[in-house]
Amino acid sequence: QPKGLHGRRKDGSVFPAEISLTPFGTGRQMTIMAMVRDISDRMAIDAENEKVRQSLDAVDEAIFMFHAETLEFSYVNSGACRQTGYSSAELLGGMTPIDIKPEYTEASFQEMISPLLSLDRSVVTFETVHQRKDGSRLPVEVMLQHLGPSPSQRTGLMALVRDITARKAQHHRLLSSEQAFRSAFEDAPVGMAITDLSDTNRRAILSANTALGEMLGYPREVLEGMTFDALTHPEDREATRRGAADLTEGRASTYRTEKRYLHADGHIVWAVLSKVRLAGEDAPRALAHIVDISRRIAVEEERDKREQFLSFLADIRLALLADRPIHDVLTLVLELAKTALEAVHVVVAMPDTNDVLRITAADTVTAVGAIGSALPEGSQEARAFANTETIVLRDIATSPGAGPASRHLYQGLGPAVFTPMHAGAQVRGVLAIARPAGAAPFSTADLVFTQALASESAVALELQRSRDQQSRLQLAEDRERIARELQDRVIQRLFAVGMQLQGSLLSPDRLLKAAEVAIEELDESISVVRDSIFKLGSGPMD
Structure with a gap:
């Protein structure tokens, strides 16, 4: 033709024609x-x-067509040649899918x-x-389908083959990244959690690491069923909700604050919360880093309290140097003890x-009695004075040390400390300080300040005693001087009177x-x- x-x-x-002669x-x-x-x-x-x-x-993808019975390729596109490294003539020269698929027989x-053929x-x-022809291997995704719509045309199959090397590499990187994140998440020395921001008032915990569980006193499995709102101190909840809302509504991408959490046993845990919204999530979620700073806060509070204590002690010493009356000094001790130690009961005995x-001085909410009242022998003050040792009680109401006669003195009180006021080897009295029932016990710093207050009170009393002496x-010296001067004056007058009378003896009229x-x-x-x-005789000599 x-x-x-x-x-x-x-x-x-x-018309196009074909002619047979x-x-x-x-x-x-x-x-x-x-x-x-x-x-x-x-x-x-x-x-x-x-x-x-x-x-x-x-x-771009490779396309292979082959016979179902013989499996020999009947058509390949240029993509198939590029993918395998074989020429079209080589692939169509009797090669089958088995020749390029080492994982199959x-x-x-x-x-x-067989499901396609049936x-x-x-x-x-x-x-x-x-x-490939050079022996290298590449990962592929194969989509097979039969070409014929009826059983009589089931002889042909077509394979669309896509090189997934890049996808596999991306998947491997993603898997490695996820594994690295999971490892960093699980093994992090600080608390970490993934939270659901759909409800900013609750902030459900979707995932938490072990460090967060240890920080808050809950097993990890229990934490993952809780909400951060329930774990937050009531006074910090509203501010935290606003921060979460800013993340959810896109006003901020990160959120950082210092806040208080509630430990499982009820005590407060101070922490720095750093929260960042996770990108690519359908539901709004955030990754939270929670670093326990309770120790730092405690150190800062102790430092501030120590500075406050030193300032108070300086006020007492200034009062002593200013020769203020002992009553004023003891009143200052009472006021400072109540302020610095959050006490409701301060007594100097x-x-x-x-x-x-x-009782020498008192500022208390209890029925301890008036100034000058005697304390019972079974009181804690009497015990501390007799033993010359400080008594520290976590709850004075349940303490077995005080007798029944003195229990009414401590009604409504909780933690208490009774400190002897030492002046050298002698004990001048007792300083009693107590907090209300249910209050926190006295810390080591509190006890140091209490001892300092007792020492300053003893110094004030000793100074007053020295001044009295x-x-x-x-x-006494003034009396002795006046007596001498009086004696000299009286003797001089008597001597003058005697001289006058002696000189008048010679004249009766003059006498x-x-x-x-x-x-x-x-x-x-x-x-x-x-x-x-x-x-x-009008001045004190005792």
Whole structure:
């Protein structure tokens, strides 16, 4: 068939034609029979097939067509050649899928395509590896389907094969990243959790690590069924909800704050919360880092309290240096003890001359009694004074140390400390400080400050005692001086009166007048002596 052979119809139209010439003859005459066939439909089909072939060659994925019975390739596109490294002639020269699929045998491959041949399935998709001509292997995804719509056309199968090397590498990187994240999440030394931000008022815990469970006192499995709102201190809940809402609504991508959590046993856990919203999640979620800073907060609170204590002690010492009365100093001690130690009961008790403890100063909510009242022998103050040792009680109401006669003194009180006020080897009294029932016990720093207050009180009492002694000594010295001066003055007057009377003995008239003057002088001297004796006896000497 010469290329471009056409026939012309009666109406003048042209059609592509195929002509078959057949010679035959009888005798010497040769006859040629020509059979002309209109091939318009066939050429249209060929043109369409060429378009399909060009389209298949333009596809990046590899396309293989093979016979179901022999498994030999009947068509491959250029993508198949690039993928396998074989030429089209090599692949179509009797090669089968088994030649490029090292993971399959003929039997296992036939078993795999059997659902397609039986029309039980229209498509079979699986992952395997293809072995290239150079021996290298690459991961592929294969989608197999049969070409015929009826059992009579089940002889052809087509495979669309996609190179998934990049996808496998990405999956491996993603898997490695997830494993690294999971390892970092699980083994992190700080608390970590993934939270659901759909409800910012609750913030359900979707996942938590072991460190967070240990920090808050809950097993990890229990934490993952709880909400962060329930674990947050009531005073910090509203601020945390606002921060979560900012993340959910896109006003912020991160959130950081210092807040308080509630431990399983009820105590407060201070922590730094850093929260970042997770990208690519359908539901709003956030990753939370929670670092326990309770120790740092405790150190800062102890530092602040120590500075406050030192300031209070300085106030007491300034009062002592300013020679303020002992009552004012003890009142200052009471006020500072209540403020610094959050106390509701502060009492200073001192012994009288009979060693009976009496209330010297008090600021309390209990019925402890008036200033000067004696404390029972069974009181905690009396025990501390007798033993000269500090008594620390977590709950004075349940303490077995106090007798029944003194229990009414401590009604409504909880933690308490009774500190002797030492002045050298002697105990000048007892400082009693107590908090309300249910309050926190006294810390080590509190006890150090209590001891300092007791020492300052003892110093104040000792200083007052020294001042009293100095005043008595000064008074005695003044009396001695005045007595000497009085003695000298009276003796001088008596001596002068005697001289006047002696000089008047020679004249009776002068003697009478001198006697009158002497009597006046003696009366005045007696008056001076009487006034001096009264003044000398008016000051304390005990």
